[in-house]
Amino acid sequence: MLRTALDASDVAQARRVLCDLDGCLISEGRPFADSAEFIAECGARLWIVSNNSDTTALLLSAKLASLGLDIPARRILLAGEVALLRIARLGLMRLRLHASPALVEAARDLGFDTAHPAPQAALLCRDPAFGINDFGPLLNLASDAPLWVANEDLSHPSHSGQPVAETGALLAALRAIRPGLRWQSPGKPNPLMLTLALGDLDPAQAIFVGDNPATDGRAARAAGLPFLHLQRAATPQKDAMT
Structure with missing residues (x-):
């Protein structure tokens, strides 16, 4: 499913809505025009699952609250x-x-x-x-x-x-x-954060909203979730390493 804006009707049937942060709800610390309404209509079903690695859930929740976006820290998972x-x-x-x-x-x-x-x-x-x-x-x-x-x-x-x-x-x-460098990462496309957000919920009863098929889309497929691809007008997709 491809969309150019957030619309709560697209996720109305999902018991849990997982959503990326940058490029979906905010960008450069500013919310998109449709973010507050989407978050309010999703309510407690909404979880943020983000590759963000420069803040904590508590700090981010407070920052979002100052922008009029109400998401408690317990429903925010950040890669860092x-x-x-x-x-x-x-x-x-x-x-x-x-x-x-x-x-x-x-x-x-x-x-x-x-x-x-x-x-x-x-x-x-x-x-x-x-x-x-x-x-x-x-x-x-x-x-x-x-x-x-x-x-x-x-x-x-x-x-x-x-x-x-x-x-x-x-x-x-x-x-x-060092071309032979080895590392491990919990961030998307690793499905780890999605499975943590789901808990015991059947993945088929949830949906993941993201703007990057190479990370968000792959993570959703690996976790067995439907994926809503948000491609905002005039906003390119995030790059990701393959």
Whole structure:
């Protein structure tokens, strides 16, 4: 199903509505004109499932509320936070973390030691401060410890349709230096976050709304969900690594 705008009637039969964030509900921190009505009509059925890796669900919920979009943190799944939780479950608490201050604080609240000289794992999120001097140390660490990448998106669209660099752009640079680099990512197209949002619900009773077939669409297929492709006018699809 392809649409150019959000319309709650398209998801009226779904018991749970999973929705991407950037390019669907907001862009560059601003909501689209149809977002508030869509969120209100979906109500408690709506969950955000996003590859965002520079904030937390609590902070994002507060930010959305300031924009007139009411989505509680318990119904928001973000790739950066999910990655931290998965790594914590593995017991790898000495972590080299390249992320925004909000994610670094979240990691420390979870008990991670982000300053240990011998990390057990590394996590790369969307980090505007990540510079050329960080490439070598991270690649050297990745030879001995598992590398996690929050998501593989190269970019997401601005409100005017221009690309905004994402975590996958940093990963692409690392792969250019070391083509055999190995990593794992909980972000879409991995269906992990979708299955977490579904819980025990039958996937056939839900729907996923996203703007990128290469990540959102693939994740929906892998999780067994119907997919509503939102392709907003004058807004290009997000790039993704294959």
